[in-house]
Amino acid sequence: MKKVLLLALVLVMALCASAYAKDVVIAFSQIGQESDWRTANTDDLRHAIEGHEGWKLVYDDGQQKQENQIKALRNFITQNVDYILFTGVVSTGWDEVLKEVNEAEIPLLLIDRIPDCADKIDYVAAFGGDFVEEGRRQVAWAGEYLKSIGKGDTDVNVVIMEGTTGASAQTGRTEGNLKALKEYPHLKLVGQQSGNFTRAEGQAVMESWLKSIDKIDVLIAQNDDMALGAIDAIKAAGKVPGKDIIIVGCDSVKAAFDSIVAGEMNCTVECTPLYGKFVVPTIEALIKGEKFSKTVVHPEEGVFDMNGGIDLGTVKSIKAADVIATRQY
Numbered sequence: 001m002k003k004v005l006l007l008a009l010v011l012v013m014a015l016c017a018s019a020y021a022k023d024v025v026i027a028f029s030q031i032g033q034e035s036d037w038r039t040a041n042t043d044d045l046r047h048a049i050e051g052h053e054g055w056k057l058v059y060d061d062g063q064q065k066q067e068n069q070i071k072a073l074r075n076f077i078t079q080n081v082d083y084i085l086f087t088g089v090v091s092t093g094w095d096e097v098l099k100e101v102n103e104a105e106i107p108l109l110l111i112d113r114i115p116d117c118a119d120k121i122d123y124v125a126a127f128g129g130d131f132v133e134e135g136r137r138q139v140a141w142a143g144e145y146l147k148s149i150g151k152g153d154t155d156v157n158v159v160i161m162e163g164t165t166g167a168s169a170q171t172g173r174t175e176g177n178l179k180a181l182k183e184y185p186h187l188k189l190v191g192q193q194s195g196n197f198t199r200a201e202g203q204a205v206m207e208s209w210l211k212s213i214d215k216i217d218v219l220i221a222q223n224d225d226m227a228l229g230a231i232d233a234i235k236a237a238g239k240v241p242g243k244d245i246i247i248v249g250c251d252s253v254k255a256a257f258d259s260i261v262a263g264e265m266n267c268t269v270e271c272t273p274l275y276g277k278f279v280v281p282t283i284e285a286l287i288k289g290e291k292f293s294k295t296v297v298h299p300e301e302g303v304f305d306m307n308g309g310i311d312l313g314t315v316k317s318i319k320a321a322d323v324i325a326t327r328q329y
């Protein structure tokens with residue numbers, strides 16, 4: 001009898017303890033909602049964290065404003081959350097607030113756009129795209145593709161549509177774009193302007209280029225949304241996207257795959273937004289006391305185009321139509 005009572009008592013205590021077990025609170029300061037990439041990134045992390053037993057997400061949308069993100073980070077400190085996930089709209093100006101996060105001893109995970117001050121602050125792990133390599137791949141794809149159709153020695157006019165000025169995804173991709181252009185002297189840069197990573201601004205910038213630049217042969221758009229906006233402008237101007245103008249995007253979102261299969265976009269360089277599969281096991285391990293190095297982890301990424309088989313040194317392009325059914329974003 002005594003044993004049964006004791007067992008019942010232990011059971012009741014265990015149930016009470018689990019009912020009162022504190023949720024692990026993970027706060028996420030997101031940049032905004034500028035692109036399909038961003039939506040996929042938010043959805044992925046939301047599902048990964050909210051779908052995890054005992055974890056709670058505190059989400060803040062910075063609406064593209066650094067001051068909003070700074071405010072959000074300070075709120076997270078006041079709320080004394082357990083972990084902070086952070087990606088910054090621009091790369092500079094985070095030193096002070098991230099030091100405050102460090103002083104509050106809240107473990108910081110950097111994702112996507114890594115801030116310039118990363119080497120001066122403490123963080124527990126970092127996952128982000130290799131933006132310079134992505135930019136290199138975009139231009140190299142155009143150069144190698146032109147060679148493959150026998151136009152390797154023909155001068156062609158190239159425009160670069162850049163992302164949000166000062167974002168590491170912009171500075172990195174521009175660095176990669178410009179470096180690769182030097183390898184292909186027949187690609188002549190005739191325009192370079194920001195389309196702010198949005199479809200609407202991509203369309204507006206392309207509209208003005210089509211009026212002011214005599215001949216555009218290749219568009220390098222630093223994300224797919226801007227490329228898709230530009231395609232609308234190209235069609236409106238009576239030109240054929242994918243033929244009159246070769247279009248190379250970045251991210252590899254679903255809409256870009258559809259556009260490639262429809263013959264309008266020529267290529268998209270992948271930049272995955274799916275960080276949930278990295279963040280979840282990392283936080284689980286951190287809870288157990290494991291530590292990680294400060295090296296930024298770059299996910300493995302591909303290049304997708306109309307026909308496949310373009311060799312870019314580090315990677316060979318894959319025909320988009322062959323893998324479209326397996327895409328997750």
Ligand code: GYE
Nearest residue numbers: 034035037169197223251
């Ligand atoms: O390429 C773009 C988004 O930071 C990698 O931000 C990200 C970029 C992505 O708006 O579409």
